[in-house]
Amino acid sequence: MNAPHPVLHPQTHLHKVALQSKEYKDNVNPFWCPGCGHHGVLTSLLRALSEVGVDPNFLVNISGIGCSSRLPYFVKSYKMHTLHGRAGPVATGAQLARPDLAIVVSGGDGDGFSIGGGHMPHLARKNVNVTYVLMDNHVYGLTKCQASPTSRREMKTVTTPYGGVEEPLDPVLYMLTYGASYVAQSYAANAKLTTRLIKEGMEHKGFAFINVLSHCPTFNEVDDAKSFKEASDEVTAEHDVTDLDAAMHVVNMATRAGRIPTGLLYKVERPTLDERMAELVQRVGGHADYDLKQIIDLSRP
Amino acid sequence: MTKHDLIIRIAGEGGEGIISAGDMITQACARAGLDVYTFKTFPAEIKGGYAMYQLRASSERLYNQGDSFDVLCAFNGEAYDLNHTRLQPGTVLVYDSPGGDFEPDIPEGVHAYPIPMTATAKDLKSPRAKNMVALGALSQLFDIPEASLREVIAAKFARKGDTVVQANLTAFAQGRALAAAQTKTDAYAVEHAKEKRDVVVMSGNHAIGLGALIAGLDFYSAYPITPATEIAQYVARHLPKRGGTLIQAEDEIASISQVVGASYAGKKAMTATSGPGLSLMSEMLGMAFMSETPCVVVDVQRGGPSTGLPTKHEQSDLFLAVHGSHGDAGRIVLAVESVQDCIGLTVQAFNLAEKYQVPVLLLSDGSLAFSTQTIPYPDPDSYQKVERKRWDGEGEYKRYAQTEDHISPMADPGTHGATHIATGLEHNELGMPNYTPANHEAMQAKRFGKLKDVVTDFPAAEIDGDGEAELGIIAWGSSIGVVREAVQRLRDEGRKVKGFYPKLLCPLPAGQFEAFGATCGRLLIPEVNYQGQLAHFVRAETSLRPESYTVCGGLPFTPGMIVRKVKEMLA
Ligand SMILES: Cc1ncc(C[n+]2csc(CCOP(=O)(O)OP(=O)(O)O)c2C)c(N)n1
Numbered sequence: 053m054n055a056p057h058p059v060l061h062p063q064t065h066l067h068k069v070a071l072q073s074k075e076y077k078d079n080v081n082p083f084w085c086p087g088c089g090h091h092g093v094l095t096s097l098l099r100a101l102s103e104v105g106v107d108p109n110f111l112v113n114i115s116g117i118g119c120s121s122r123l124p125y126f127v128k129s130y131k132m133h134t135l136h137g138r139a140g141p142v143a144t145g146a147q148l149a150r151p152d153l154a155i156v157v158s159g160g161d162g163d164g165f166s167i168g169g170g171h172m173p174h175l176a177r178k179n180v181n182v183t184y185v186l187m188d189n190h191v192y193g194l195t196k197c198q199a200s201p202t203s204r205r206e207m208k209t210v211t212t213p214y215g216g217v218e219e220p221l222d223p224v225l226y227m228l229t230y231g232a233s234y235v236a237q238s239y240a241a242n243a244k245l246t247t248r249l250i251k252e253g254m255e256h257k258g259f260a261f262i263n264v265l266s267h268c269p270t271f272n273e274v275d276d277a278k279s280f281k282e283a284s285d286e287v288t289a290e291h292d293v294t295d296l297d298a299a300m301h302v303v304n305m306a307t308r309a310g311r312i313p314t315g316l317l318y319k320v321e322r323p324t325l326d327e328r329m330a331e332l333v334q335r336v337g338g339h340a341d342y343d344l345k346q347i348i349d350l351s352r353p
Numbered sequence: 354m355t356k357h358d359l360i361i362r363i364a365g366e367g368g369e370g371i372i373s374a375g376d377m378i379t380q381a382c383a384r385a386g387l388d389v390y391t392f393k394t395f396p397a398e399i400k401g402g403y404a405m406y407q408l409r410a411s412s413e414r415l416y417n418q419g420d421s422f423d424v425l426c427a428f429n430g431e432a433y434d435l436n437h438t439r440l441q442p443g444t445v446l447v448y449d450s451p452g453g454d455f456e457p458d459i460p461e462g463v464h465a466y467p468i469p470m471t472a473t474a475k476d477l478k479s480p481r482a483k484n485m486v487a488l489g490a491l492s493q494l495f496d497i498p499e500a501s502l503r504e505v506i507a508a509k510f511a512r513k514g515d516t517v518v519q520a521n522l523t524a525f526a527q528g529r530a531l532a533a534a535q536t537k538t539d540a541y542a543v544e545h546a547k548e549k550r551d552v553v554v555m556s557g558n559h560a561i562g563l564g565a566l567i568a569g570l571d572f573y574s575a576y577p578i579t580p581a582t583e584i585a586q587y588v589a590r591h592l593p594k595r596g597g598t599l600i601q602a603e604d605e606i607a608s609i610s611q612v613v614g615a616s617y618a619g620k621k622a623m624t625a626t627s628g629p630g631l632s633l634m635s636e637m638l639g640m641a642f643m644s645e646t647p648c649v650v651v652d653v654q655r656g657g658p659s660t661g662l663p664t665k666h667e668q669s670d671l672f673l674a675v676h677g678s679h680g681d682a683g684r685i686v687l688a689v690e691s692v693q694d695c696i697g698l699t700v701q702a703f704n705l706a707e708k709y710q711v712p713v714l715l716l717s718d719g720s721l722a723f724s725t726q727t728i729p730y731p732d733p734d735s736y737q738k739v740e741r742k743r744w745d746g747e748g749e750y751k752r753y754a755q756t757e758d759h760i761s762p763m764a765d766p767g768t769h770g771a772t773h774i775a776t777g778l779e780h781n782e783l784g785m786p787n788y789t790p791a792n793h794e795a796m797q798a799k800r801f802g803k804l805k806d807v808v809t810d811f812p813a814a815e816i817d818g819d820g821e822a823e824l825g826i827i828a829w830g831s832s833i834g835v836v837r838e839a840v841q842r843l844r845d846e847g848r849k850v851k852g853f854y855p856k857l858l859c860p861l862p863a864g865q866f867e868a869f870g871a872t873c874g875r876l877l878i879p880e881v882n883y884q885g886q887l888a889h890f891v892r893a894e895t896s897l898r899p900e901s902y903t904v905c906g907g908l909p910f911t912p913g914m915i916v917r918k919v920k921e922m923l924a
């Protein structure tokens with residue numbers, strides 16, 4: 053099926069409806085533990101979807117594997133529950149195939165930055181037009197308490213019974229470095245900020261990365277909802293979100309002080325991957341009815 | 354048996370224009386209406402190293418690269434050293450002398466024509482035209498159509514301007530003159546074609562790209578790997594003209610993931626790789642089977658295991674193609690014989706993927722990847738194209754609905770009332786996770802049930818010969834073309850042999866194998882791998898007990914090898 057290539061400036065939210073956030077909830081109850089931060093992320097996402105007004109028929113939620121990656125089941129939309137670490141490239145394929153769809157990727161810190169870590173730079177630098185919500189609980193939840201790449205070193209887990217031996221990485225610092233065009237951070241208990249950041253991320257044309265610190269009361273005892281809240285400092289109105297150096301500086305200074313910078317850290321507009329593809333097709337005069345014989349003729353002796 | 358074909362091997366250092374000289378002869382012969390089948394080996398190194406181009410031309414239909422060359426054109430001493438044991442009495446040696454880097458002792462009975470290739474090119478002040486001098490000499494000696502060659506040379510260098518065209522034509526003419534001055538002692542010549550035919554000359558890799566375009570490819574995700582890269586190269590050049598998208602991914606895991614994402618979004622999607630890449634894709638192939646997402650994956654096999662012999666020929670990924678993924682993960686596996694198949698079976702691969710909503714793996718191999726062959730001009734409208742069954746909008750949408758033929762209608766995102774999940778978790782008809790024994794059994798039965806019809810849906814494997822035979826040869830992939838010729842030669846010698854040429858390898862058409870086996874006294878399966886991979890499946894899935902003939906030296910079989918083996922067996 054060679055559908056004509058979409059318009060040159062495809063926007064993800066062409067298909068709008070007016071629905072309340074609860075109307076975006078699918079009729080499957082979240083399977084998460086009581087008190088899990090992921091509940092809060094889901095609530096914020098549902099609100100953001102309602103505020104954006106995206107048509108669930110043109111929304112695709114895509115996830116990997118983990119507690120967090122179950123999120124798509126609970127949202128009324130098209131959806132894919134893929135493999136551990138592979139939601140990003142699956143979303144890339146879906147987005148390029150159908151640039152008119154709104155695509156939200158969700159998953160955990162292990163999913164995104166351990167097994168899927170090799171895909172992150174490419175989602176960012178290619179500026180794939182999707183919204184990526186990382187539910188960062190600093191631990192592997194689904195496999196029951198192992199160290200993740202964002203775990204604090206001192207944390208004891210099943211694989212680090214005497215405390216860990218590795219330093220954690222900072223997802224937002226990586227995404228800034230990788231060239232993401234929208235980088236933001238929040239924590240699950242702050243529904244207002246999380247909702248706003250997801251909504252703006254969806255409205256952003258390009259790859260939007262939102263790291264949501266999401267507590268896991270079952271397996272992470274060192275980071276709870278309270279500690280995330282207390283350590284958070286929202287960036288001030290003076291912060292220039294178009295200045296990459298300023299964004300990195302904010303993150304570095306906060307880390308040094310043991311704080312968590314929240315809010316919109318960086319946002320810049322540049323062509324998305326699908327736009328560049330559409331432009332390329334236009335440049336070569338491509339269209340679905342291009343006569344194949346013209347191509348075959350090139351192989352005549 | 355009269356000899357219709359001529360086999361010329363040009364060998365030397367990579368970068369000396371070996372491949373382009375060979376390509377020009379191929380083009381010229383094809384223009385003159387001859388059938389051409391080429392075989393090349395490249396150095397694994399980026400610069401230098403041994404390069405070889407062998408072309409077989411005939412007025413009759415060709416199915417393989419032949420046994421050995423009639424004519425060796427050696428550009429340097431290394432090329433001579435690597436090939437001189439094959440200079441049997443009656444063969445021809447054309448070599449760079451005087452002025453080359455070696456002076457061979459001409460073996461008894463070999464016709465030798467020294468041509469000062471390097472020196473002449475130097476004298477003409479176009480040292481890079483050494484290959485043109487050689488080309489001229491070969492054209493004179495073996496009656497390769499001069500007018501066609503001149504056209505091909507002019508076309509090849511047209512972009513570089515008239516001066517370059519003229520310099521090359523001069524070197525070519527000089528080569529002809531040098532050869533004309535020698536006394537021809539051999540009787541080899543290219544045959545004249547019976548008729549002009551409307552053909553194209555393509556490599557297996559490019560033909561797979563073309564097949565995909567014909568099938569209606571929308572999305573291709575690439576990751577470079579020898580010997581599959583030229584598929585992406587062809588598609589990258591031409592798919593945008595059709596409004597489609599080719600993207601280079603960060604690795605093969607991403608490639609297959611993007612393909613699955615694009616297919617879920619409703620598009621025809623593919624990727625192509627070689628063994629190492631297919632190994633990386635195996636987890637996502639299982640997801641594609643589980644979530645019933647159509648996709649096409651081409652594996653251009655090379656020598657393994659591990660990094661193995663990247664530029665060499667082998668047929669050793671059958672086990673991986675059939676079983677590579679955890680759990681009971683089904684798929685369809687096809688294997689191409691020829692460049693012609695690379696078009697037709699690629700279209701079929703898409704059709705099967707769409708119809709059965711499964712991953713379809715298409716196996717090609719290292720020699721077919723680069724082998725250029727003349728094939729009849731493919732009419733894109735003559736191929737049947739299948740689209741996936743889509744939901745008709747009636748009633749409640751169930752993505753994984755149990756149906757009579759086990760195929761459940763799909764719904765593209767954007768379809769109202771059909772939101773659903775594609776998932777790798779075991780699920781019920783709605784896609785919701787369900788791990789009960791009854792559900793898992795029912796769903797596995799559904800997914801494998803779809804595949805039952807493939808064997809009858811796909812054209813029956815070709816049987817070469819009728820009646821009873823002393824020996825039947827079962828071949829797959831590009832070995833089929835070799836076996837076709839071996840069977841013919843054995844028959845010409847009065848042996849009762851038959852051939853069986855399956856292209857669908859999974860699900861294995863076991864009944865067809867059995868029926869063929871019942872007509873043969875003994876069975877032989879020649880394969881270019883160590884373990885005898887097809888023979889293994891045949892023993893497992895049929896009552897047949899074939900004998901294996903395996904080689905894995907990085908080169909394809911020759912018809913002579915098969916003929917010798919059969920005679921040995923029937924002695
Ligand atoms: C290839 C593969 N390896 C390992 C696993 C096991 N596994 C499932 S989820 C998971 C980690 C989950 O942690 P995270 O991604 O941080 O998400 P969370 O559960 O904490 O939300 C692992 C290792 C798997 N499913 N697939």
Ligand code: SF4
Pocket residue numbers: 083084085087088089090119120189193194267268269270271
């Ligand atoms: S294990 Fe942790 S992350 Fe998983 S659902 Fe329970 S609280 Fe949430």
